Amino acid sequence: MSQPFVLPDFYLPYPARLNPHLESARAHSRTWARDMGMLEGSGVWRSEDLDAHDYALLCSYTHPDCDPEQLALVTDWYVWVFFFDDHFLEMFKRSLDRKGGKEYLDRLPAFMPMDLADGFPEATNPVEAGLADLWARTVPTMTQAWRERFALSTRNLLNESLWELANINTGRIANPVEYIEMRRKVGGAPWSAGLIEYAAHAELPAPVAGSRPLRVLTDAFSDAVHLRNDLFSYQREVEDEGELSNGVLVLETFLGCTTQEAAEAVNDLLTSRLQQFENTALTEVPALCVEMGLAPDEYARVAAYVKGLQDWQSGGHEWHLRSSRYMNEDAVIGPSLFSGVLGTSALDITTLFGRPAEARLRSFTHVPMQKVGPSLLPDLDMPYPLKLSPHRGRAHELSIAWAERMGLLDDIWDADKLEAYDLALCSAGLDPDATPEELELSAQWLTWGTYGDDYYPLVYGRSHHLAGARANNQRLLACMPVDEPRAALSRARSPMERGLADLWARTAEPMPLEARADLRRAVEAMLESWLWELHNHAQHRIPDPVDHVEMRRLTFGSDFTMALSRLRHAGQLPPGVHESGPLRSLENAATDYCGLLNDLFSYQKEIEYEGELHNGVLVVQSFFNCDYPTGVRIVDDLMRSRLRQFQHVIDHELPVLYEGFELDAGGRQALDTYVAELKDWIAGIANWHVSVRRYKDEYLPDLLPHGDSAHVAAAQAWAAPLWMRPTGAGTSADRVRLPAAVPEPPAPPAPGSPTAPAPEIPTTPVPGTPTAPAPETLTAPAPGTLTAPVPTVAGGHAS
Secondary structure, eight states: OOOSSOOOOOOOOSOOOOOTTHHHHHHHHHHHHHHTTOSTTSSSOOHHHHHHHOHHHHHHHHSTTOOHHHHHHHHHHHHHHHHHHHHHIIIIITTTOHHHHHHHHHHGGGGSOSSGGGOOOOOOSHHHHHHHHHHHHHGGGSOHHHHHHHHHHHHHHHHTHHHHHHHHHHTOOOOHHHHHHHHHHHHOHHHHHHHHHHHTTOOOOHHHHTSHHHHHHHHHHHHHHHHHHHHHHHIIIIIISOOOOOHHHHHHHHHTOOHHHHHHHHHHHHHHHHHHHHHHHHHTHHHHHHHTTOOHHHHHHHHHHHHHHHHHHHHHHHHHHHOTTSOOTTOOOSOOSSOOOTTOGGGSGGGSSHHHHHHHHHHHOOOSSOOOOSOOOOOOOOOSOOOOOTTHHHHHHHHHHHHHHHTTTTTTOOHHHHHHHOHHHHHHHHOTTOOHHHHHHHHHHHHHHHHHHHHHIIIIITTTOHHHHHHHHHHHHTTOOSSOTTTTTTTOOSHHHHHHHHHHHHHHTTSOHHHHHHHHHHHHHHHHHHHHHHHHHHHTOOOOHHHHHHHHHHHTTHHHHHHHHHHHTTTSSOTTTTTSHHHHHHHHHHHHHHHHHHHHHTHHIIIIIIOOOOOHHHHHHHHHTOOHHHHHHHHHHHHHHHHHHHHHIIIIIHHHHHHHTTOOHHHHHHHHHHHHHHHHHHHHHHHHHHHOSTTOTTTHHHHSOOSOSHHHHHHHHHHSOGGGSOOSTTOGGGOOOOOSSOOOOOOOOOTTOOOOOOOOOOOSOOTTSOOOOOOOOOOOOOTTOOOOOOOOOOOOOOO
């Protein structure tokens, strides 16, 4: 059978090395597989199948420095996981037996007890027998934290096979973002990363194991492993097995292109993920280790982990070139030109030219402040009706008054800007059923988040003062004490601190401690995402497409505000429902739709006026090397596919979740209510973007904060690196420090100076949507005295 496409030229910056204990691992794996019942008689493999696949060769390439015992154990793990994949295919995928597959998978976690003293159930098939044996041989040398992480990645690897089976049942091909997310779980690379910790003596230190840099390293590693596998396995999976979970098929369908073009696009994404890995390893991980104060041995374990991931990439590619399991005719086999380590890829002349080098160059050489004209906006086919709260007018007035009291209108913003942004309109669409107090609090949270999103690039981005931004983050975190929510009110100094302390006290006080901690973590994640943006700006680097989509959920504030919404339903659903795959998929699809919607509307504002690099259209332009209209078309297609996925989860995956969690009528009602709130959120976000002046071409010069106030000028002067500051006799007075208190507002414009009139804010929904009831006449509570319920906010702040 001829190959469906020519394998592309791969980006291979690191050499593959072979473990000298290969033959002993081969001999051991044959004996072990036979003892577990995986060969003759299993109905899946024969001895010659195992020999042809040669998993010992895979592990000898991916773990070149293991001793014989470690290599044998790691090889057994890979024999087991590939046997599971083929066993599940034969038993359940080919017959489309979802019920039987679920029962099969539900038994397997019992074979991974956290305490070996708890014992194992009696094994009923080779997969169960192999898992029990491997778990008992592996975990004695690893900590409880590693056991929990590895067990979770193993469960994800096993359970997400049902997702693949469900897609085969429905004949559905995933969209690219959904595919990347789900492939990480079912593809097994995060599971492989856990074995790297074991094999390389590189268990991650607890302080950094859950950090963004380490998470991105693992995710980028996983995506590259899976995309490479998709290229080599396309013929076997798609043409022979009828598999729909393959990246080449996903992009072929999404882009409407040929198989060869899709293969090249997958390879480009593979290259981008490897370059993301390199950038994170060299620019973020060392700083993280210093910031967390790791001991030398902990630092060494992190370095060994990075090297282990690097070895796996190189060795995995080399194995794909040799294994009979994959399509590898006419593939180049041989060592890299240079035998280097992390950071030496530039020494290989093959990486200096061609598509990988061009892509890397584009990501660092974007010319800012280009004239792009009014943003190009596709038609928004909104399937969900808009509903607006009748309390919108009251929330609008109170949120502006609140911003003034907190000092948010004294530097980068003024009342006219905030009036034009009309964030209460956003809240009114996000939660049309909110009480007056809930809507007020919601509008103020959006006001604070949008202010912070504007403030960080102006004050810390232009001066590249990342240390100042980190210090500000720490001060903001101190404004959210979990035990005593009101304790920080007297300590807050800056407008951002005062605003956050006030919102935290009013929001967190009615909550139980656990809910407060969850909410604080969500705010912290949003603050950290702003540092990620500053880090990219310091490098003048357009982010990798996958990294942008995933971090956009945080920078847009959606994860934080969704956490607020989930807290309202606390106690109404069994544990694990909100963490389940369908719910996370539903939330991510909605978040991505609205984040990309914001990127479309804010394109001119961000690209032409702000020099922004974090815009989905710009990311697509850089990745595909295409023009603006083409980038808009691709983003629009991706938005529509995410919205279709949102509805697909509602129609097909939530009913299965109801059954899986055995939800009663009350639980189903609570979940249905949450889904309705997400629909309101999507419609409300879309309406707000269409209605407000924040993104309209004719208003942008007057509405954007230009950083020309005394406060911002002082902040930027204080934040500037030493080499940018004047030196010499008589210049010390120029080293302005941020004032401890909020400065006086800037003087009003001189008579006759041009000031654009503020157009009247619309008070009716967009055409074709339901008209909200008239606002009630209410008396506002005294400032600072309201203890409001948790708001139902499921949106994000503006960008």
